[in-house]
Amino acid sequence: MNFSDILTMRHELMLTIIALVVLIIDLNLHNRDKHFIIPITLSLFFIHTVVGFLPSQPSTLFGGMYHTTALIVLMKNILNVGVLIILLQSVTWLKKEENREKISEYFILLFSTLIGMYFMISSGDFLMFYLGLELATIPIAALAAYNHHQTKSAEAGIKLILSSALSSGILLFGISLIYGATGSIYFDSISQVYANTPMQVLAFIFFFTGMAFKISLVPFHLWTADVYEGAPINVTSYLSVISKGAAAFILIILMFTVFNTIAPVYNHILYMIAVLTMTIGNLFALRQKNMKRFLAFSSIAQAGFILLGILGGNIMGMTAVIYFVLVYIFSNLGAFGVVSAISTVTGKESMDDYDGLYSTNPKVCLLMMLALFSLAGIPPVAGFFGKFFLFASAASAGYYWLVFIAVLNATISLYYYLLVVKAMFINKNEKPLAYFKSDLATRTGLVISALGIFVLGFWSQIYEIINSLSFGVIH
């Protein structure tokens, strides 16, 4: 290890250090003063985020177990920005009386999952990949059960940990077969010898279902809604954007590099799963009244769209996926931020509680509307661009009917997003939720989301950067 290696691994190292620093400070603080951790951690993480943007060289470490490229750094940075927003949005919630003793744990668990995601994205072999995956999952289960006086939270925790264990078991079985067939766990070796034989397809399917679980693709999504609903709202937003985004990143990388040889097979699988995911996700979302659950199903449907980019199989596809995830992070965090702010202040999470909200809290409603429009893919907000590029990439591979189904699904999704808009703007309510003012951090978080939602689409530079780093299925 030399200095440049440290620089290469700066995301992981810095975050580990931050986590440890938080732990140490926490141990030395009196119970009364625990809330000081919040500003400290926030500033540390902010620095971490900024440092992440420093230029870095692509390199490979640990004999290929860890590798990083500009693209991977970009992915990590995208995740960082998302996490930063989430942290900002969780401040109010953390300051609550019942959470006071667990503040540092929240941060440490969150950071360790983020570290897991870093390693997962950077992994050069299945071992690190698996480790990263687990590191990114297990602490979240603990976070989901964070509110342990709430039955729902506990239920979310157990549902998450057990189903993720099952899925990672199946995924591992797949990996073991891949190992058996190719004799290696290193991606670079595997991609050269992976062949389209029944067993390798089977192994791929096992592996893929595990990933599908993470991204919550139908029919491997069933945990999602329950966990999202039960988990503390900020954990939910973390799960829905960061966790899912990271999984999408690594999935597309693996699809394009390791499993490139069986692209004809997995394209069929993806096609099927994409249709199922978009449709079922939307159908479930239609009926939801609980905002978290609602956003859960909406995020399932959104995951289906991501597959369109993978199906594209070219540079455009990867760009579209990454860009979409970026946009999706901002949009979803905008929506979650509002839900979180309302839920934290008033404890209300049902859509009915949003009736007539505009009359009391117009700004929040506007942001929510923008975020939902972005999720639905309505111009001029960023979601439109994200979706358009995804569709374009699928169309570039000739999947016109899939695009059609996808856009129809986007229309259905517009329906339920509009239901929320309707609740806020149109429905009459004798007693709408009273006016509330969130604290500075939450507002900052919301403003950043709003900015992202607005700017990302028009600012084509971002798309171009991603595009310059992306690659297609390697032949």
Next chain:
Amino acid sequence: MIQNIPLSYYLVISTFMFFIGIYGFLTRRNLITMLMSIELILNSVNINFVAFNRYLYPQQLQGHFFMLIVIAVAAAEAAVAIAIIINIYRNFKSIDVENVDEMKY
């Protein structure tokens, strides 16, 4: 000395064990037994890794170490799972999975 027993035997064992684990996961009502089924699944995967390593690629120890890591991960997973189960027990006064369905539809 291992040539007498073909690799496939190990694979048969591991596959059955894997699916027995899954069966357990799908049918055991007790959360802890479900966790135990998970352990069965992981164990079957380990057998796979080890057998592949031993039979096919003994030069490197990739499967070997993979198995080690899986064990460690299994331990971590079990720890968190058991903590949550205990929490469930406190909240629900039961660890029957059927009762843990407050959130649905």
Next chain:
Amino acid sequence: MADYTYTLLIPLIPLFVFLLLGLTGHKMKPLVAGLIGSTGLGISAILSYATAFKYFIGSHVAGAGYASIKGFEVSWLHLTDKLTIHLGVLIDPISVMMLVVITTVSLMVHIYSIGYMKGDPGFYRFFSFLSLFSFSMLGLVLATNIFQMYIFWELVGVSSFLLIGYYYEKPSAVAASKKAFIVTRFADLGFLIGILMLSFNTGTFDFQTLTDPHGPAIASAGGAAFMGLSVLTWSLIFIFIGGAGKSAMFPFHIWLPDAMEGPTPVSALIHAATMVVAGVYLVARLFPVYALGAPDALMVVAWVGGFSSIFAAVIACTQTDIKRVLAFSTMSQIGYMMLSLGVSGYGGEEGLGFMASNFHLFTHAMFKALLFLGAGAVIHAVHTNEIGGMGNLRKHLPITHITFLIACVTIAGIPPFSAFFSKDEILVAAFHSNKLLFAIEYIVAGLTAFYMFRLYYGIFWGKNTQYHHTPHESPLVMTIPLMILAFGSVFAGFIPFHALVTSDGLPFESKIDWLIAIPSVLIGVLGIVVATVMYKKENPLPDKVAGTFKHLYKWAYHKFYWDEIYLFVTRKIIYRYISEPIAWFDRHVIDATMNGIAGITQYSAYAIKGLQSGKLQQYGFVFVSGTIILVLIFVYLV
């Protein structure tokens, strides 16, 4: 060629008056509005007379015939390479004749209306509409091309609509205006299709080109396209449908009686003298094409005209509303004109029918306007339209009585009143062409005399009716137009139409054929005598006669139930069996399908909700089965 650009002013002045009155009229005193309207038309009338003088006499070289001259033309709308709509002024014998007719009658009506409409709250509106109508009608007759004619045709229709519905608070007036517009609109559809076909086949809208005997239209004749008739024939038949609609020919006549809901001066102007003869004018305008290119179409014109004339005459004998009698009389007389056109040939003596038709148009305008205005004066005096509510008015309304009598005698075809001449020419033309039509016209001549005198006696003689207010003669502003028109009715017959208005522009010799004229006069006299016997004094004879021909009377009284048939078609078939089902279909099938798609989506959302049962093991089961199914499909099936 003389410069006729100034003729542009003839329609434009009324347009200006219309805009002026329409926009600012509500701020004017009624009399001012009336004077402005009348003055405007007066100027137009003077210009028309000047034009007529200039065209027929002033700049005419004897024996050279009358050329058709474009006084003015601009391109209005470019449609295709060949087809461009122009707006312009076409000066030829019939248009000049029509100018005279329209401006004269219109001016009379304007003046008359100042008295008739006195005290009406919508005075200015009435005059502005009248001006609009005059503008449209003048534009129509001056049209240089068939599309311009169509444009003004529509405008005439709408002015008629506005004027019929002038008393818009009266539901019957509103219904009548609606009916008039829709029926004529329906006919106009035929006109439009005819125009489309004609213009497509000939590549022109222009009348001069169309009517050129060596032009593309007539050249395109021949060759059966559909049901044994050529495209040209079909297009002319369609165009005639438009003309028939406007001229209230059978079966489009139903709007005309109802149109009498409008103020009486309007009936005089629009529904007697000018607009309703637009159909005749249209056929006359395209006459060379009909005559040379599509004799079959001309045959249709003749028969429709002939049938309409007798049909209307029979009905007219039974009606009790004086304006309706006049309306059916109008229809009958227009049928005459149509028939006359229909039996005519092209060029020289052959074109006698053409000349006769126009001649009759001219005289008819005079006497029919007179009749209507007279009737208006009567109505003005007694406040009812029903013949039953009148009687013995000759003492109260002397001037009206005399002028009305003159008109009745004229229409009965008694020499030397004008209609004798024109009708005689028509009979001659029919005689030379088709004996059956000729016979019909004889009968109609008798019927006409009968019902007119029935009317006359009913109003001015007959029983002694008690009136609430003693009826008194109308003011001078109303009676002077009556006198002027009476003058016209008497003397218009001496105008040498055969020298002026002929099918090919060349004059020909025409003299009265006494062999045909004398019987016709006798028939007219017979009609008068019968009417005198039956109606001069109150007696039971009419009821007896009605009783004898009970069914015929009843049918005729109900106008052969054509209104009912129309009502049935519109109310029952179109409204009940087309529109309502379509509206229902739209809501309950198409819209329901769209809602159904949404409903199915919603339903399936509920149907699959069991998937998310909240049971962890079921999630696991789905997960595992999902994996296995994927394996099954992609490892074993694909």
Next chain:
Amino acid sequence: MLNEVMFYLFGAMILTFSVLTVTTRRILRAAVYLLFVLISTAGLYFSLNYNFLAAVQLTVYAGGIVVLIIFSILLTSHLSERAVMAPLKQSIFSALATLAGATLTLMTILRFSFVPNTGVDPQLNITDIGNSMVSYNRDGYALPFEVISVLLLAAMIGAIVVAKKERKLKE
């Protein structure tokens, strides 16, 4: 020969106890059966000459995890308690699914022609294992072991956060 006997013995034990683990009505017994499965697996590893693995299996898995499980059983259940079995329908469907899965998977795996190792079996000694474990070159596992430490720490903290009893909130 001995190897074969051992293999069949352990194989039979694994399968039997696996089935018993997921079918027995007594929870504690299930844990014990699981322990047997894990021990038998360790036996397999022994027979494959992977002694280190066998040792780890015994200590960490059998010794650590199973003990953890047993403690948690004791915490949450009464010993006399009989486990509630799943409804018949659920069992049948699950059995069908797993059987189908097992059949398909086995059919697929067994048809695959694994390339047998033709080289000489390298002698595996504990030094190599140790070297690999700290090596950061190809086939070195320093990084995973570092990362797993983070995982374990996180898991520990997570477990504590979830399981610790909260102090009563101040009124």
Next chain:
Amino acid sequence: MNILNLFIIVPVLTVCGIMLTKDLKQSRLVSAIGMGVQLILAFVLVYLYLAERGAGNTATMLFMYDAVWFPSLNIHYALGVDGISVAMIALTGIVVFAGIFASWKMEFLPREFFISLIILATGVYGFFISIDLFTMFLFYELAVIPMYILIGIWGTGPKEYSAMKLTLMLMAGSALLLVGILGIYFFSAPAGSPLTFNIMEISKVHIPIEMQRFLFPFTFVGFGILGALFPFHTWSPDGHASAPTAVSMLHAGVLMKLGGYGAFRVAIFLMPQAAQEQAWIFLILTSISVVYGAFSAIVQTDLKYINAYSSVSHCGLVLFAILMMNQTAMNGAIIQMISHGLMTALFFALIGMIYGRTHTRLINEMGGLMKVIPFLGVVYVIAGLASLGLPGFSGFVAEMTIFVGAFQHVDVFHRVVTIVAASSIVITAVYILRVVGILLFGPIKNPHFLELTDAKWYERISTISLVLAITAIGTAPWWLSNMINYSLAPIVERISAVQVTGLF
């Protein structure tokens, strides 16, 4: 500074301006100024356009502006106008201006209302000036979505339902459209050369016929839904009935024109062969639209429903004419778009004003209004007469151009559908006169109506501006027609260059 950019910038600035305002008075003033400027701009554009043409500029598109936006996808922010777009922009300017004045008394959430309205207008303007499919599509959706809010918040009756239905159906339309656009994009250049969204560029290449066959229905129906193509028109009656006045005006007046414009600018222009081949299907559908909408209108009792169905009929005529694919008919189609836009906006404005007074839109409950509100009555009659195609008003010009154009096809099929479509002029007369007769004429049914007051000054501005435009086109159609004709020539040339022996 390209003048076309101003069409985006001015509304955006107006929106920003409204955000700063506090109450109705300020926000409507800002909106009126902004949209007034926009209207002036539109006329300036017309003037500049004609001046350029007069100066001999023969380029297909004028005032081109091109900025690369997403270089890797070759997406440009590309603007340009020809006579057709100029005409449409002028239409939009007038209707939006009138719409602002029609909502002068929008008491409830005025700022939000005007902002949404102007965003809608921005979308429409953007759509008409774009020559890049991507930006076109962007503006298209931008124009559609404020409808939901506008109807949902400020609407009447079952507004939520109607708003949702309208939005979803239009979005489903844009789903079809998106597939079409993407398909076009990926065949927009021969292999090897960079793909492009630029319409003018794409028109230079030949999209493979198989793809055309596949993509044309998507694109055409996609636009057709917005253009109220039977049987996808049902959003229109409900949507219009529930929408507030200005929204109905804008929606029927300009938004629905996006459908026709797009169908012709994108679907037919870029895929002429498939258009030739498949035109017959859509001709049947559109001629059904024309007649069907008119018949449906006959039995409606709600003023807005009547007008909505009439829009179905009239817009059907637009698509019908476009599908005739010759210069005259297409010219007629565009004039009809403008004419219908103005007329229907006028209608909706009047309906809104009448409703604001009588609080009912059911014609059976009204009667004799001419007596009490003569100004509105007269304008309503004018609108009605314009709608039924009376010469002197724009509708006549449009319809006649369409029918003459449609009649240029010699075969029986085209002739029959033309005659079917032409028969709508009678049915139109029926329903228009029915309404006028019941609503304005006859005795006053409700004594309460006697107290109604006639139009206020802002209402007069709103209606008179529209009436003026309608009569201007109706009496002097040649300038509009020539302007459009000039720009149509290259398009028609391209379309008719491909001779396909279709089914008929």
